[in-house]
Every structure is written in structure tokens, then in C-alpha cells.
Amino acid sequence: MKKKKTLWDRFASGYLGLILLFIYLPIGYVVFFSFNESKSLTNFTGFSLRWYENMFQDSTMLQSIYYTVVVAVIATVVSTVVGTIAAIGLSKSRKLIRTIVLEVNNLPVMNPDIVTAIGLMLLFISVKMQLSLVTLILSHITFCIPYVILSIMPKLRQLDDNVAEAAMDLGATPWQALIKVIIPQIYPAILSGALIAFSMSFDDFVISFFTAGVGINNISMYVYSMKRYNPSVNALSTLIVVVVTLILILVNLIPYIRDKKIKKEEP
Amino acid sequence: MKSFFRMSYPYILWIAIFIVAPMVMILLYALSRTGNSTLTFQFTLENFTKFFRDATFMRVLFTSLRIAFLTTVFCLLIGYPAALFIANLSERAQTMMVLLLTLPMWINMLLKTYAWRGILLNFDLESEMKVFIGMVYDFLPYMIIQIHTAIAKMDRELLTASYDLGANKWKTFRRVTLPLSVPGIISGITLVFLPAVSSFVIPKLLGGGDYVLIGNLIEIYFLQAGDWNFGSAISLIMALIIIASMWLTRKLDRSEQEA
Numbered sequence: 473m474k475k476k477k478t479l480w481d482r483f484a485s486g487y488l489g490l491i492l493l494f495i496y497l498p499i500g501y502v503v504f505f506s507f508n509e510s511k512s513l514t515n516f517t518g519f520s521l522r523w524y525e526n527m528f529q530d531s532t533m534l535q536s537i538y539y540t541v542v543v544a545v546i547a548t549v550v551s552t553v554v555g556t557i558a559a560i561g562l563s564k565s566r567k568l569i570r571t572i573v574l575e576v577n578n579l580p581v582m583n584p585d586i587v588t589a590i591g592l593m594l595l596f597i598s599v600k601m602q603l604s605l606v607t608l609i610l611s612h613i614t615f616c617i618p619y620v621i622l623s624i625m626p627k628l629r630q631l632d633d634n635v636a637e638a639a640m641d642l643g644a645t646p647w648q649a650l651i652k653v654i655i656p657q658i659y660p661a662i663l664s665g666a667l668i669a670f671s672m673s674f675d676d677f678v679i680s681f682f683t684a685g686v687g688i689n690n691i692s693m694y695v696y697s698m699k700r701y702n703p704s705v706n707a708l709s710t711l712i713v714v715v716v717t718l719i720l721i722l723v724n725l726i727p728y729i730r731d732k733k734i735k736k737e738e739p
Numbered sequence: 740m741k742s743f744f745r746m747s748y749p750y751i752l753w754i755a756i757f758i759v760a761p762m763v764m765i766l767l768y769a770l771s772r773t774g775n776s777t778l779t780f781q782f783t784l785e786n787f788t789k790f791f792r793d794a795t796f797m798r799v800l801f802t803s804l805r806i807a808f809l810t811t812v813f814c815l816l817i818g819y820p821a822a823l824f825i826a827n828l829s830e831r832a833q834t835m836m837v838l839l840l841t842l843p844m845w846i847n848m849l850l851k852t853y854a855w856r857g858i859l860l861n862f863d864l865e866s867e868m869k870v871f872i873g874m875v876y877d878f879l880p881y882m883i884i885q886i887h888t889a890i891a892k893m894d895r896e897l898l899t900a901s902y903d904l905g906a907n908k909w910k911t912f913r914r915v916t917l918p919l920s921v922p923g924i925i926s927g928i929t930l931v932f933l934p935a936v937s938s939f940v941i942p943k944l945l946g947g948g949d950y951v952l953i954g955n956l957i958e959i960y961f962l963q964a965g966d967w968n969f970g971s972a973i974s975l976i977m978a979l980i981i982i983a984s985m986w987l988t989r990k991l992d993r994s995e996q997e998a
Contacts, residue, residue, distance in 0.1 A: 484824035488836065491821050495843055495880065505857065513857035554750060560993045561747030572748065576754050579762070584937030584981065586954050587974050590961055591761025592770060594971070614757040617750070646742065677940055682961070693851040696940065711852040716845045718925035724838060 491574040499713055506706035513701070532706055535693035536624060537708070539605070543680075543690065544673040547612035552666040554613070555620025563628040564620070574625070580615045581622065589616060589682035596683065602684035612676065616669035623665035627658045628671040665722065768971035786972035795971075796956070803953040804980070806867065807936035810874040814882040814931045815924065817875070822886035822923070823916070837887065840880045848877060852944045859945065866946040873941040878934065882927040889923025890916065925992055933981055953977050 478668065509518035519559065520644060531683055562570050580588050596607045629653070639649045655662070675693035684690070744799055790796045825836045843851065845880040859869050893916065901911040941956030951959075953973065960970030 484827065488821060488824050491879075491883070492839060494876065496842065498858060498876070499843060499846065502856055503852045504849070515761050526938070548883065554753070557746045557959075558750030561744055563746050564743040566744070569747070573754065578757055579758050582933070582972075584933060584954075584977065586937050586939065587765070588761070589884075590957065590967075590970065590974055591765050593961070594764040594967065595757070595761045598764060612755075614973070617753070623968055647898060650743075669972070671845050673947055675849075677849055692847060695847075695849045695853055704851070705853060708849070709846075709854065712850065713846060717842065720838065720842055723982055726839070 494502055499583070501710075502706045502709040503713060505703070506710040508703065508706075511701075511703055513703075525705045526705045528706040530690070530702075533702075533708065536689045536691050539688055540690040540692075543605075543609055543612055544670050546609050547616050548666055548670040550613050551616035551620050551669045552662060555617045555665060556624060556655075556658075558617070559624040559628055560622045563625070563631075572588060574621075577618045577621055579618075581618050582732060585676075585678035586682075589679040592679065593682045602685065603683060605688050608680055608688060610685040611679050612655040612673045615676070615679060616673055619672060620662075620665035621670045623668060624658055624661045627661035631657055692710075716724060741987040748969065763961040765971045765975060768968050769975045771967060771968055773966055773968045775998075781822075786969050787976070789969065790972060790976060799951055799953055799956055800976075801911060802867075802951075803936050806871060806874065806952070807932050809871060810935045811928055811932045813875050814879050815927065818879055818882035818927065819886055819920075819924075822890055825883070825887050827891040833887075833891070840883055844880050848945050849888075849944070851877065852941055856944055870942050870950060870952075873945045874935050874938065877941065878931040881930040885930060886920055886923040889920045893919045898905035923991055925988060928988055929985060932984065936981060937977060 488722055503666055505513055505516065507519050507521070508516050558573075562573055565573075587613075592607075592611045593603070596603060596610075616718070619641070635657075636649045636653045639653045640646065644652065665678040675692065676690070677696060680690050681693055684693065690706070699706070767780060768784055770780075770782055770784070772783045773786070825833055828836065855869075855873050855876065859872070864872075897915050897919075898911060901915050906914065937954045938960050939952060942950050942952045942955055954977075956972050957970050957977070960966045960973060964970075
């Protein structure tokens, strides 16, 4: 019996290993070939950093990074603020209004991106707004807010209303109750909402493709519109992989360290 | 505290403009004669009849559904055992595996697809095969995570109870674990099928110019042909098919549970 179990376990680990191999294959591939001396994607001819140098000299690519970051930062800040306010408001609204708003809020999440994209494009054009950086940012805010709300709503539901009521009975203004009582309690949910919003905006292609003005390209649009194969993209991907990994390690490590600290301080 | 509900007003205005109005625009454009803006609305159904009467469009629709269906089935077949194996690991290993699976999800999809283009240069494959590999790659983690979440939520005592009552491993899986993981399977299917059927990046980057899916068709009519009315009609048809298939999935799930 015991021997049989270890065999099964070995099969399970092998299977999971293969899955991870499959999932990390393209990532390893770009990292590896970003250091290739030649342009080839099939032969590694020697180590070099020339694609990294090229990347920092390629003004269109740098501009696409700039637009991606600017749009993602603005969209994240606005959608986190608006989403938090809306979520708190909704949690105190009548049930019917809340249900309807949350259903509509779900539309951009459930709809295929391309439907959201053409809808926004038709809207902007109908009100005679020229597609530009502004329409791009407005679109990103629109599809980011729902994720912020979806991340905060469950946390708000667990909240004890009495605490905020008590604060106000003790003389706090509604504004103080909001800032000092409610927000601190839902802070982790706001943070994870913001993180999701940032990554949604950073990675978006379809909605940006339909709503950005001429000459405004984010990283995805730059890669999509590349006429010829450019190995500097591998260098860029490698840098993004490194940054994403660092952020995820930090995000996952912080609660872990905090827990340990608390445990240490307890006895 | 009661007055806090007013905080939702700005967002209600926002969704009216940026979520509801765009959907109405698509509907109006789809039901309007080609070349008409919504201001001079002329009702017609010809955008829809044009689509269903043309063999080329129907073939594109069929190809999109086929590849999305195959992608979903494969993600489920590959993903289910993976989710099950992960759920059997120690808690620490589970967290680690989930983290490892989520990490690539944060990396730009276009960059990953572009990497596949490089890898697939080494192989001589048909366009559809390349698109299929790209799609399975892209959506597999979502399927695994959804199913794993459902299985991890399950009460472990149920398994012990099942063994105590004399069921073997296979029977326990079939009668306890599998039914309880159905919600995860359903949301996994939704998260794979929906983006797969509407995808236009993967077919374009991996399939080359000759491989057209319904998403590419919408792009062509919006950005190249400039026929927004027909483009809107196609996206409505696509949205309806997606809604119908989601409804069917839920319905199948329910009738299975009743049986």
C-alpha cells in the first residue's frame, strides 16, 4: 500500500513539473534569447547585452513603455479612488440599486474585451471626441474600476457597521469615520484592487488598440504592430519578468513577515 | 452613516456614460443601415442577414467556436488532474504552486504570445495547431486555479467519511470530489471559453494572416473596412453566442446535480 502511494505521488509531482515546464517555457525562452549575440531565435550564438543596449536606444519602444506606465498609474489611482468611494456608497445603498449597479459593473469583466473596446470607441466618436491619450485613459479607468469594486465589496460586507456608528456617536464627523474607521479596515482589499487594476491596465491590448489616438502606442500595441521581428522585445520581456517577479515576491512576503513578527512579539 | 449611500452617485453616472451608453451604441449601430450614424437612425436587420447568408462568415464563426471548444476541453483535461494534485500537497507547497501558476498571468499576454512565435519557429506546424497551443498556454492557469480553489474549499472530513463508509479512491473521487469541484469547473470553462472565442491577438500573431477568427473579423470591419454597422452586428452575434453557451453550461450543471 505504502509503495503504491509513493508511486502515485511521484506521478503527481512529475505531472505538476511538466505543467510548470510548459508554463515557464516561453518565459525562459525569451530570457535566454535576450542574451543572444545574433538575431536568431533558434540558435544561440553567444552571450551579449546588445539587445538591452538597443532597447534603450529605440525611441519608439521607450515611448511605448512611457505611455504604458503613465496610463497604468493614472488609471490605477483614479479607479482605486472612485472604486473605493463607489463601493462604500453601494454597501449603504438600497438593495435594488446595489444589485443593478453591481450587475452593470460586471459587464466589462464578463464582456469580451473587443466588445467593450468597440463600444467605447463608438461612444467617443459619437460625441465627437478625437481618439487620443485622454480617451485611452478614460477607457482604462472604465475597465479598471469594476475590478477594484469586486475586490472591495466582499470585505465591506464583513464589516461591522456599529464601529463606524460608534465613532460618530463619539463625535467623529462622517468624513473622519470614513478615513479613520472604514478605510483602515478595508485597506488590504483596496490595495489588492489597485494591484489588479494596475496589471489589467499595464497588460491591456484590445481596448487600448481601439481607443488610443494615432501615434499613441503602449507596449502591447508596439509588439502587435511590429513589422519585423525585433529581438529587443526579448530584452524588454526579461525586464518585465524580473519586475513582476520582484513585486509578487514583495507582495507575498510582506504579510508573511508581518505574521512572523506578530508571532514573535506575542509570547 | 446613512448618507454614505450618496457616495455611489458619481459612479452611477460614470457607468451610465461609460458602460451602458457604449452597449446601447453597439445595438443601435448593429440595427442601423450601413453608413448611418446613430443620429440618422434607419432601422434594418440586413447586417444580421448578411452575416448568416454568407458562407465565409459562417465558416469563420464555426472555426472560432471549434478552436475555443477544443481549447476549453484540453485546458479542462490537462488542468483538472493538476488542480487535484496541487490540492493534495502540503499547505505550504500549495501556496507555492498557486504563486508559481499566477506569476505568468501577470506578464503581458502579447509578450508571451510573441515568445511562442519564436519557439514555434522551430517546428513545422499548421496555423490552427499554433493558435491552439497559444490558446491552451494562455488560458490553462485560469482553469487550474479555478478548479483548485473549489477543491481546496472542500471539507477534507468528507473524504475520510467516504473512505470510512467503504468507498475506494476512485468512487470517492467520482461521488465526492468531482461533484464538489463542479463550480470550479464551470467558472474555469467560462474563463477559458469566453476569451478564447473572442480572441484576435493569438490568431493574428501565431496563425499568420490567413487564419481569421471572429475577433479578427470584427477588427477588420472596424479598423480596415470602416463598416461599423456590420462590425457591431458581428460583435452582437458573438456576445449572444457567448451568453447562450454560458447559459447552456450552467443548465447542464444544474440538470447534472439534479440527476
